[in-house]
Amino acid sequence: MATIANCKIEVAHTNPGINVRLTARQGECPGIEYLDVELSAATPTRPAPITLRWELPVVDMHQRTCANAQTKLCGMGRPRTQCSAAHEAPVWSMFNYAGKNRMTFAVADAINTCELSDQHAEETACLTCRIDLFMDPVPPLTAYRTTVRFDTRPLPYEDALRDVGDWWAAMPAYTPAPVPEHARLPMYSSWYSFHLGITPEVIEHQCRLAKAIGMDSVIVDDGWQTDDKQRGYAYCGDWEAAPGKFPDFRAHVDRVHAMGMKYLLWFSVPFVGIHTKAYARFKDKFLNPPIPTDTKKREWFTLDPRFPDVREYLIGVYERCLREFDLDGFKLDFVDCFTTCETTKDAFGDGRDIQSVPEAADRLLTDVIARLRAIKPEIMIEFRQSYIGPAMRKYGNIFRVGDEPNNAAGNRVGSMLLRALSGNTAIHSDMVMWHPRDTVESAAMQLLHAVFTVPQISVLLDKIPENHLAMIRHYLAFWRDHRDVLLDGRIHPHQPQHAYPAVVSENDAKVAGAAYANGFIPLPDVKDRELILINGTLENRLAIELPTAIGRRRVRIFTCTGETVMDAICEWNAGLHGLEVPSAGTAILSCCQ
Template sequence: MLLDHFKDMLHEGQSLGATWIMHSDGLTIETTCEDGPASKGIVFDVTAANPGATATIVIGKPLGSIQRFHMVGSRCREPLPADWAGVTQVSLVNSAPMGCMVDDADRNVLSFAYSFAQDEITMRYGVDEEHVLFVVMLQIQRVPGHSRLLLMDDGLPLDETMRLLVEWVADGSAPLPMADKALEPVFSTWYAYLQNVDAETLGRELDGMSRLGCGSIFIDDGWQQYGSGRGYSGCGDWVPDPVKFPDMRATVRRFQDAGVGVVLWIAPLLLGEKAHVFKTLERYAPIHDDGLGRQFHVLDPRRKAVRDYIGGVCARMAKDYGIAGLKIDFLEQAGAYQGQPLENPEPGDVTDVGEAMRLMLERIKTMLIENCGQVPVVEFRQPYSSPVIAPYSNIVRASDCPADALTNRIRTIDERLAAGNRVVHGDMLLWDVNAGAETCAAQILASFFAVPQISVPPSAMSNGQYESCRFLLSLWRKHRNVLLNGRLQPVSSILGYPLVHAFDGNGTQVSGVYAPDMIIDVDADTRTLIILNASTENNVTIRLRGDGGTVKLTGHAYDCTGAITMQFEEDTDTFRENGDATITTIPVPTYGILELALER
């Protein structure tokens, strides 16, 4: 449908095997002598005769074995949408102009990336039913004079393909250094209290969250003055509510003394009419959003006065309160100004929203580094997933999915594939405090290959839930290096990753089982094997591959609270001839853990 609708404005261009490129008037697309990442793929030069004009690039591929289209920052509702349904407004703060068409084994059939990832692009994609193709159309709002397009069709696994695409789009940009607190479990106030948060309540929970192993507390929406009622009419001043937090610096110091860093939520582009600064900044926030009672104006980041104000606010918060960093939200609101005229420009204003956001984020980054006294924690959330925005945060969190363990797992693994040097956090974990300990374990295990964020007050948990949380977070901290820094190998993106592995290269393997009938492949050279049984079965099955020698397996199975349920010891023969292997089924409770040592 897309091709037939736009064919009169498109010209045939370059090709890569059976893949072809078409483009609109005014563009020239030529192959270059530049190798793609790791010498994979082909890079094309894109030259525009009229920089700043609109332009279109279309990539087409015979459907062949394509089973799913993988994007950055979000998922299509269908693995393969129709081309009249697949559309995403790509920008600096929403997704990225890149993607991967994979087969049923998650091998790359065709992947692409476009270098101009800062400005807004309408990305259309899907199955062209008339021509039995998968089509991607990039409708560029303001094409640059020169840009590049990468195509790869090498059959690499999805995880490796995404790593290469991310490196190519990032183009060597320096990441924000990693903050130590970004690598520790978090207690988040959002689902626990929503906006009904205060220093006294949090102080009562400090010991409980500290004993759970939380290295920081993210104080979400509600700490700021007028932060109540689920609306944003008080946003803009970013000062503490004098009743809820009468002495924010003292509160921060109390948590710091217990080894728990404090990160504050901020939505820098929101301006509410109750804010004291509203009259001053109102003229820079002409767009108003009152949907669902949200009640805020959107500051225009193209204005230098706005960027200066926001930078000053972040510097003041870091310096005056002694916080570890910021949880930055609602950046996508900048898109409201895309295509809008900039009236009565002042010195330092810029016309492009993408460039304005880059300048604003650079300003925030500089102010935090200068005033935090340490490497700051900076959290973004999906869909702020572009490699181009990565230098401005060191955390990217799965977007909100309260109590939805399946969605949290899928989003964290998706994000791991695109995060580059950033660490991925799961969405805040919520469960019913009247349910069993397994309910708590299900949520934690779903975000085990990311940094867990707990959002149930420790004092509200049952004894079983607390013990489960403590045990699993302790296990997570013990194996944090392989979970976060090891080679991630997720299985079957089209099924939502029912099996996920991580390897550290030194003999440790952690495998998460999230569905029945999964078989975990284990090399006989493995030394430590950790299996998370997040399925409905009371056992796990491993397939041991080796050279025909004998491997001794010893270890324990635990229930979700850490109680030992079984001691295991077995000598197992291994085989590699003809692909044969030894299969062993071991009893492990649902939402339990198996720890094994392997010895030749």
């Protein structure tokens, strides 16, 4: 037993021969504490799950957040988050309605599978918090150590989470991959526009249009490897260009490069379909092998990365495609499907050189990024929520919001969750899309609710109205002009319990604030910095509160297509102010010379 933040941490397990020692130690400042968890065994032993448990009074504590959109703190049930190398991140932050941190805890071991959970006791109004280690099988061990970081400082919850991300990033095991400049620039994606119906001609046509309005890369998604247009992954695994669609893939990539655009290509990393040569080769090396009595007649299966030849095959595929096609990046999808399966989780040996699936996934992805960077140091690697933990930052340099087609609010929420923990990794929106008959203000919501990320766009640019194109052109230029604060600033996502109705980001020169609900933006002390206001609502007004006067400012207000509706000099005192900003419009308050 150990005591952290006045809570007694107990340990429970059913591992004869394994000794578990807990050691509490003070951190670098008051409110930061560490719990070292050490296991020892006289002979190599495979540990069953080990539980750390403590009681936490629910005092001035109302919500929680983590790497996904779970917010429930109390009530019925036991909210839980399961994490491993390729799934989620082992951190919870609990805070009050003012956004002040009450307890944030995180586990150093982000490779092996653990589970974070709590359960509310009605009799005591306390939470029973739990961390369950070794939720998936690991090799026999004689020693093991990890650390749990506790933060009870009464600071904004986003600062507590940011510090956790920095703590992980400082560990040699999780050194983040470098981020090339093109990973931080707007991109076009084929997926929502075409799904599997892609050809060189349609991709190249959209690229010409996309480049002209401010996009610098294209991500070509599923469909390049098969002539089949049925959804699913039955034709994944060989990763050869479909001859009926792409008779000369390298020439196609060369034409896109000649337009000044980078080229990223999609792969479903773990899947092998029944209509591929790879299926016959690896049919005995799946995590979820075919079952003769299976009535669902599955058409694709998940490779087992514990086999060295499986890992080498996948890496070899990516090396071959990088060299043959002269790619600039990879969209590596479905990495979170490298999970244990009941039928194979205890299958060791028989050619496997690693016993743990998360450890094998880590080995695969570590080698992927190392060998691809050896060929092209500026290679871009995109991963999607929910494979966005600290280990994933060392393999990839782009994290994208999970699939949120035509869902501005989903993009907003997902992007704030990613921004909280991901440091300088390039955070991308899910591909924004909308109906071509939508109003331009409504269409602009898709971009504005993702404005604190690198925008990805997936609409047919030759099928939308001219004012939609003008809106995209205007907002991509606006985003580039203010990327230093929108993407790189210190971000303050307000009220996650209400899906972030306002978001503020700041740096030494600028403050940017966006309203997504009632038009109100709470601001820090602006001082002599430029103030950028974004109306992410369908109302024609914004309200701000200035803590101190900012004096005479040039006020420019724009519509979502870039027309100026106001350009005047105004005096700004401390207090509440209303501004007539068009729906989906922006206002810029600049210091007068």
